[in-house]
Amino acid sequence: MSTYYSEEHEWLTIEGDIATLGITAHAAEQLGEVVFVEQKDEGDTFAKTDEIGVIESVKAASEIYAPVDGEIVEVNGALEGNPAALNDDPEGEAWIYKIKIADAAQLEELMDLDGYKKLIG
């Protein structure tokens, strides 16, 4: 099991050909208090850099961009009733999607934890 990070402040934990996707604690901190999450549906496919959801905080709306090509195989429905979970546990319970990765080679373009830590300084 390994975790990758994107420049758009998402994390991606891989188990086999399925990845769990969420936003990083740093991103959640920057967003402020989350009040609404708009998610795509199970079965939706997407390409890298596609908008695959929106997180609305008290302050503003922020898009979630796909870090790789893939398909949504599971949506974390708990976020609809409890969007604040994205502030409480963004890298755990408040995952956003489970996705099937189309091209594992794209993972090489993402960062590991050390790389991401450098990005956010």
Added chain:
Amino acid sequence: MSILKRTPLHDLHQELGAKLVDFAGWDMPVQYAGIMAEHKACREACALFDVSHMGQVELRGENVAEKLEALAPQALTTLPEGKARYAFFTNDQGGVLDDLIISNAGDHVFVVVNASMRDQDLAHMRAHLDGVEVAEITDHALIALQGPKAGDVLGGHCSKAATLRFMETTMADIAGHWCRISRLGYTGEDGFEIAVPEGGAEALARLFLDHPDCAPAGLGARDSLRMEAGLCLYGSDLDQTTTPIEADLVWAIQKRRREDGGFPGDKIIMEQITNGTSRKLVGIRPDGRAPARGGTEILDMDGHAIGIITSGGFGPTVGAPVAMGYVSSNVAKVGTPVQLRIRGKEHAAKVAEMPFVPQNYKR
């Protein structure tokens, strides 16, 4: 990029861990602990806001109030000493140049204008107020204490504050600082705006913040509070192309001015008071949880464009998204179902009564 201006409370903001942002050229706190908590503090206890970026102006001369009446549709010659009034400058088309607070301070008129409109308003007054000295006050901070406990927080240091009612203003000593205290604000709550000499601003803010019911709050909470209170933000809900009648501000134009005119755009505004307007600023409540931000298109149930959201977001006290925007007057009735196009998708909403939370002024 120019260097951001700093208020006398800038060091304190940093010490308190504020997140600072550029607001109209000023380095201002958008939040400290979090917008929700700060919003709640203001509704339930007392929030302290630094509003020193707003323009403070003193007008002196003969018949200042009468001359101001030529720029604004408010009754100012009859404004008693010690009273403040919500006002706006209009243009010849009846549009709003800025909204402001005008106070009769006895030997002068005290005016507070929006930070973003400071220079424009100063130029406007200097150009049009003949024989009036227009003095910008740059050596005073402006601190707002807002919330149901604001009277307790201030009252402990200034007994005179308790005698003020809503929209009254006075000079008074607060812990050794000679301040102008006005009982007003822009959150929908009871509270005060305090103009304090800059050298004493930080000490005074610290004194207030020592009170267990007083917490610092930033511009983020200020925006959600004023939205819930149904108060217009200049540049979003009001501008040169919106008339005060369209913006539902007819209550702020006193009877004599409605009847006699004598201000820029008076014919248009008086005609609109009589015959109504084709569009109107209304409250909007989305049925779902998705906030509708400024710029969101408003559609009727058949999908025809009928207006636009000018301010919107999440209302922490309401516990749901709230918004305001202009719609065609024939769909402006409270309860009318409408649709909001958010990111290409239609979301159900209704025209709603404003304010979204009851105002809590000390009248």
